[in-house]
Amino acid sequence: MVSLSKLYYEYRRIWKAVRLFLIISGPGIVVMVADNDAGGITTYAATGAKYGYGLIWFLLILVPIAYYVQEMTMRLGVVTKRGHAEAVFMGFGSFWGWFSLLDLILLNWLTLVTEFIGMTAALEIFGVPPYLTVLAVCTLMSIMVIHGRYWTWEKISLFFCAINLIYIPGAFIVKPSVSEIIHTGIIPNLPGGFGNELFFYLMANIGTTIAPWMIYFQQSAVVDKGMKEKDIPWGRTDTLFGAVLTVVVAVFIIIVTGTVLRGVEIESAAQASVMLMKTNEYVGAFMAIGLFDAGLLGAICISLASSWAFGEVFGWAHSLNYKIKEAPWFYGNYFITLFSAGLVVLIPKAPLVLITLFVQVVAVTLLPAALVFLILLLNDKKTMGEYTNTPWQNLVCTTISVGIIILSTLYGVTILFPDAFN
């Protein structure tokens, strides 16, 4: 009888914890899964096609990297109750504030264009014309925000995060060799030896793991959600869960293309989908659906990150908990960013490839600044109090940030000067 009551107590305790997690989770999962955006899916698909399962181990390393950076973001937002754009203005003055804000707005807009490129390419495989895709996406994203409730927006976003798992059944359908995955994928190795090409792929994978908009988005999201200091442990779990989820999805994409398209040069995830369809219709369709979903999630987060940042700095009402007439500038910015990026994709002969490359180059101007500001702000005892970075957190986060800055800079320079390291 005593053990039964103990069991029931344990069950109630765990269920309560799960319910609490379900309430508080959201920003971490959404930001991490959205990190696997259209550009990310292309990178993973190309990595799998080029090196098979050989770089799966490298993706696993990205879990702690993504977690530590985003955990700092979450903590900063919860403690300061300010988004990253406002925090930079307050912490470092208007010069660095304007630099970060304008760079973010430009970068986000360009990235949003690449999300639309991915979405239109994905649905074109099913015969949907690009104008219809842009129209549908803009309508859907408008519906998501007009309710005037953060909660509604977050739950819809989490639904799209769940669709991102579509690559997992795809990987099972292609029947990969589990022993090969373990032997060539899990044990660290450099397929084909270390060379420029491998280095480029490693940099590209790192580059897709941490993007500047993620820092701005998650910090603003935890503020809008109203998370408090006591929620930090749950915020950490949310962020860790998201980091694991995003890498799991990336690994399954690599397994799919590494099994079916090994040795094939892949230029886009849409191209990979078409090629996969020749082998298995469902797997190809899953890849295309996943690509559309990835682009949509990216678009959802990026357009909001820009609106939040503008609202924080200009002092406009900037919350998804406001109706449109209560926060017209916030929503106006959201819609202008969204519609203008969508329209660019529809312009005949628009330099879409150039825009895609330009995103990576502009990112290297903002990412180092965002990471440096993040670490400095997290060390400001006056603001952070007991939540200031510990020496251990500083060691880990500084090492990660320096690594990301070096690799992303080299990646940007490689795109700018393709023969720089030959």
Add this chain to the structure above:
Amino acid sequence: MLKRYLSEAAETIREINRKYETPGIEMSGAVRIALFALRIYLVVLVCLFVYKFITIL
């Protein structure tokens, strides 16, 4: 109307500049070094961009 809008926008920007005139973070040696390194990094990067732009033209 455009003139009024632009002057209002300029005033808003001036107000933001005044509000955030002084950095809120304690400017310790480490912070100064980090910000200086960031400036150098960005200057080098911009030089690379400009060089690329000129060579493309």
